[in-house]
Amino acid sequence: MWRVMIAEDQEIVRQGLKVILEQDANLKVEHDVDNGQQALQVMEKFMIDFILMDVRMPVMNGIEATRQIKKRWPDVKILILTTFNDDEYAVQALREGANGFLLKTSDSKKLLEAVYSCMNGGLTIHEEVAAKVMPRLLGNxxxxxxxxxxxxxxxxxxxxxxxxxxxxxxxxxxxxxxxxxxxxxxxxxxxxxxxxxxxxxxxxxxxxxxxx
CATH class of the missing domain: 1.10.10.10 (Winged helix-like DNA-binding domain superfamily/Winged helix DNA-binding domain)
Known part of the structure; x- marks a missing residue:
């Protein structure tokens, strides 16, 4: 079973994501936090396999949290949750080692597929924004x-x-x-x-x- 942490500042969204993820028998949401700093504190105390990371959070955003977590725990898989307006953040997250990003408008099936792809070593980039993001990544x-x-x-x-x-x-x-x-x-x-x-x-x- 994969140990999961959700980092998202809106409680109602966290609870919804938890329900979706725990539909799968291989996923157990052991921690949910509302900012990147709390995510780091959890990492220092517990073993985590996968993090569903929001971008815009108070105290420490998802980009900085991803950078620090990947530097200290490179094997942890991180999937960034983003919106169309967060393209720049998504690019930064991938440069910091995130294993992919998914739009918050995605359905539960696509979310679970993205989790499995990340955990199995794949690179998940939501097709609706990949065309906008990939050229910038390729150029840099x-x-x-x-x-x-x-x-x-x-x-x-x-x-x-x-x-x-x-x-x-x-x-x-x-x-x-x-x-x-x-x-x-x-x-x-x-x-x-x-x-x-x-x-x-x-x-x-x-x-x-x-x-x-």
Whole structure:
């Protein structure tokens, strides 16, 4: 079972999200907080697997909370909740290591799908705003150019599939590899490219047109 924390400053929204998430037997909302600082305090005391993070919160917003949490607990998955007016925040969140963002207008099915995608290593970006956000990310992504990176054929295929938003399990199934092998290859790919995380690698793959 995945241990979940909801960071959202509106109590009625928190309670609604909790009801939706706990429809799934694999999800247990163990903590809900109303600002980023409280989210950090929970992280210091408890084991958390997944955080549903609002952007605009008092005391500490979701972007700063994401930055600090990812720096200290990089394996924790964070899905940002956003609105159309929060595009800039969404871009910042992805640069800070968030595992994706979803519009607050999404239905419960899409929310649960996004949670599973994040937990399985995917990059979830709501399709209605991806077209607006991705060009900005591609224009500012870090890392070496594709000609500077000597990827093996397998590493190239894995990088391509990451850019397609595939999870580790989906990559393993498509390439007939174990999930452990995929993870080991991803570690080497990040070292070779000089990138920080899977989000940056996905952006790198698209920006440099990494093919199959």
């Amino acid at each position: 992504s870090s890392g070496k150019t594709s000609t500077d990176v000597d990827l093996s054929p397998r590493e190239g295929k894995i990088t391509y599939l990451v850019g397609q938003g595939k999870t580790n399990r989906e990559i393993a199934e498509e390439l007939y590899l174990s999930i452990g092998t995929v993870k080991n290859n991803l570690t080497r790919i990040l070292q070779k490219t000089g990138l920080r995380d899977r989000t940056q690698l996905a952006i790198f793959a698209v920006k440099h047109d990494i093919g199959e």
